Amino acid sequence: MTAWRAGFARQCIDVLRSPGVHHPAPDDMAFVNTHGNWPTFETACAAALRSGSVGPLQRPTTAAFWRFCLQLIEQTELNDRLVPATVVGAVAVRGRCGTSSWKVELDDGSTIGARQVVWAGNTRRRRVPAGVQLGGAVQHSGDVDLGAVGVGERIAVIGGGQSAGQLALRAAQRGAAVTVVSRGPRRVADLDVDAGWLMEDHLAPFRATMDPAERRRVVERVQCGSMTSDLDLELRRSRVARVVGAGEVTARPDPDRGPVVGFAGVECEVDRVWAATGSVPDLRVAPALAELAASGAPHIDGWPVLDDTLQWLDGFYVVGALAALTLGPAAGNLGGARAAADILANRGPEPCRTGISTY
Ligand SMILES: Cc1cc2nc3c(=O)[nH]c(=O)nc-3n(C[C@H](O)[C@H](O)[C@H](O)COP(=O)(O)OP(=O)(O)OC[C@H]3O[C@@H](n4cnc5c(N)ncnc54)[C@H](O)[C@@H]3O)c2cc1C
Numbered sequence: 469m470t471a472w473r474a475g476f477a478r479q480c481i482d483v484l485r486s487p488g489v490h491h492p493a494p495d496d497m498a499f500v501n502t503h504g505n506w507p508t509f510e511t512a513c514a515a516a517l518r519s520g521s522v523g524p525l526q527r528p529t530t531a532a533f534w535r536f537c538l539q540l541i542e543q544t545e546l547n548d549r550l551v552p553a554t555v556v557g558a559v560a561v562r563g564r565c566g567t568s569s570w571k572v573e574l575d576d577g578s579t580i581g582a583r584q585v586v587w588a589g590n591t592r593r594r595r596v597p598a599g600v601q602l603g604g605a606v607q608h609s610g611d612v613d614l615g616a617v618g619v620g621e622r623i624a625v626i627g628g629g630q631s632a633g634q635l636a637l638r639a640a641q642r643g644a645a646v647t648v649v650s651r652g653p654r655r656v657a658d659l660d661v662d663a664g665w666l667m668e669d670h671l672a673p674f675r676a677t678m679d680p681a682e683r684r685r686v687v688e689r690v691q692c693g694s695m696t697s698d699l700d701l702e703l704r705r706s707r708v709a710r711v712v713g714a715g716e717v718t719a720r721p722d723p724d725r726g727p728v729v730g731f732a733g734v735e736c737e738v739d740r741v742w743a744a745t746g747s748v749p750d751l752r753v754a755p756a757l758a759e760l761a762a763s764g765a766p767h768i769d770g771w772p773v774l775d776d777t778l779q780w781l782d783g784f785y786v787v788g789a790l791a792a793l794t795l796g797p798a799a800g801n802l803g804g805a806r807a808a809a810d811i812l813a814n815r816g817p818e819p820c821r822t823g824i825s826t827y
Contacts, residue, residue, distance in 0.1 A: 469537055471590075476530050480614055480638045484533055485630055485660060485696060488526030490802035491533070492540060494809075499536055500526050525658065551580070558585060558756045560781065568782045573756070586785045586812065590800070591754045592747040597651075599718035600626065600743050605727045606719050609635055609744040617740075619643030624729040624736070626717050627744035628655060629693030633703055635744055640706040647709040649731055654712045655694035661798040665690065666807060674796050680766075680773045683793050690797035693746070719743065749789040749800065760784070768793065778811055785812065 488500040528536065541547055557573035561581075572580045594608050602608060609631050617623070621644040625636045628650030636646045664670040677683050703710070714731040719741040722728045727741045750770035751757035757772075765781050766773040774794045778785045787808035789800025798804040 469534070469541070473534060475610075478612065478614070479609075479631065479634050481634055482530055484528050484530065486525075486527065486802050487659075488528055490806060491528070492537060492802070492805070496806075499528060499533075502536065553578070555589070555754075555756050558760065558784065560784075570783060584783045584785065586787060587757065587780075587790070588787050589754055589790075590788045591749065591751055591757060591790060593750045593753050594747045595745045596743055597626070597717060597745055599716055599730075600741075600745075601720040602743070604721035605739060606721045606741040607743070609742050610747075612742050614638050614642065617642045617644050620645065621740060622738040623647070623740045623742065624649055624719070624727075624738045625742045625744055626650075626719065626729070627693065627746070628652060628695070628712070629744065629746065630660065630695045630699065631746065632693075632742075632744035633695040633699040635742055636708045637699065637702050637706055640703075640708050645709075647711060648703070649711045649714050649717050649729065651714055651717060652692070652712070654700075654710065655692065656697050656700045657694040658696055660694065660801065661690060661803075663803075665796045665798045666803045671796055675776070675794070680768050680771075680793050684768050684771055687792045687797045687799075749792065751786075751790055776811075778808060787812070 489496045491499045493499065551574070553574040553576050555572055556575050559571045559573070561569045561571050563569065569581060569583050570585045572582060572585060574580065594610060596602060596608060600606070609625075609627070612635060614635070617639050619642070621639075623636075623639050623644045623646045625632045625639075625646060625648045628648070632648055632650070636648045640646045662670070674683060674686060677686070711731065716731070718730040718735075720728055722737075725737050727738050728735050729738055729741050730736070748770075751761060751767060751772055752770050760781065761767050761772075771793050772780045772786050772790060774780050774786055774791055776794065778787060778791055778794055780786050787799075788805065791804075791808060792799040795804050795807055798807070
């Protein structure tokens with residue numbers, strides 16, 4: 469939640485894209501049923517409701533979602549279980565009678581012994597198009613500081629997804645002259661991934677595809693980036709210019725001309741370029757996972773090949789975006805997280821195998 473909140477604050481996101489039934493509580497309806505009891509939530513939502521941002525999907529406002537999660541964290545006493553450290557290694561330990569367990573190594577030098585490990589690290593590398601050279605005022609969207617934007621600045625935002633739209637809108641509201649340049653056509657969709665990808669009609673044929681490389685291609689085809697209709701409308705209202713179907717876009721910090729963005733054979737000088745081109749799950753970014761992959765754990769170009777129970781190695785499970793070869797294109801969002809939790813919970817671990825002990 470710390471990472472989540474920081475990301476949302478950086479991009480000034482007021483309302484989640486996902487529906488109110490997607491959240492970390494076990495009861496699907498918990499958020500939708502509860503938020504009406506909070507007068508402060510109603511107040512927070514009022515403005516969003518008027519502009520249609522919350523709409524029929526009952527999208528949570530960022531503030532209400534945080535309060536909901538905070539309450540869950542308190543109820544489940546998860547804070548008491550949190551060890552603030554980075555996992556740098558994971559070593560399989562074989563017991564004498566064939567049992568297996570894991571030694572998880574932390575960056576402070578300590579280790580944790582566990583029968584089972586669930587990797588939920590959302591391990592990713594940034595996606596930067598081949599023609600885009602970052603540096604100076606040419607930035608990846610993850611580094612953008614909206615507070616630094618001045619009135620009248622010319623900003624080119626590369627991308628066609630929700631992040632591109634969100635950053636463009638906020639910069640325009642700060643008085644910048646913004647152009648969104650998208651490689652492909654304009655794509656408007658209420659959800660980033662079709663809801664069918666959380667149901668068997670899409671998932672059954674996906675799982676029946678035996679070749680994991682083909683499953684990866686399916687996921688990448690589906691995750692093509694789109695923005696919600698209300699954001700698309702806001703961009704038009706805010707006079708954000710759009711260039712769609714631009715093909716490959718280039719950008720570089722030019723020492724003489726400043727940031728330069730190019731498409732369709734034309735180069736334009738601007739004050740800032742933001743590459744809102746997202747990131748790609750890649751287990752090799754985390755040393756702990758890279759080591760397991762190097763010793764033979766299967767993966768397709770950085771995506772682990774898991775079994776139906778999300779198990780990568782004996783007692784080692786992966787959830788989140790990295791589990792897309794099993795969970796499908798929705799793996800990295802809250803709906804995918806719920807699906808992963810269901811799989812892990814229904815797997816019914818033997819009580820004697822679930823303990824965590826400190827070495
Ligand atoms: C701008 C933006 C908006 C989004 N909006 C939505 C939305 O509205 N709805 C939706 O469903 N999804 C949304 N998403 C997708 C969102 O990222 C996921 O839904 C959610 O954050 C996934 O949770 P996660 O736990 O898998 O990953 P994260 O929330 O990224 O959490 C991963 C955690 O693992 C920790 N970690 C990583 N490596 C290690 C390590 N080696 N050791 C210890 N800890 C480690 C990180 O510090 C972090 O705390 C959005 C994403 C972005 C970027």
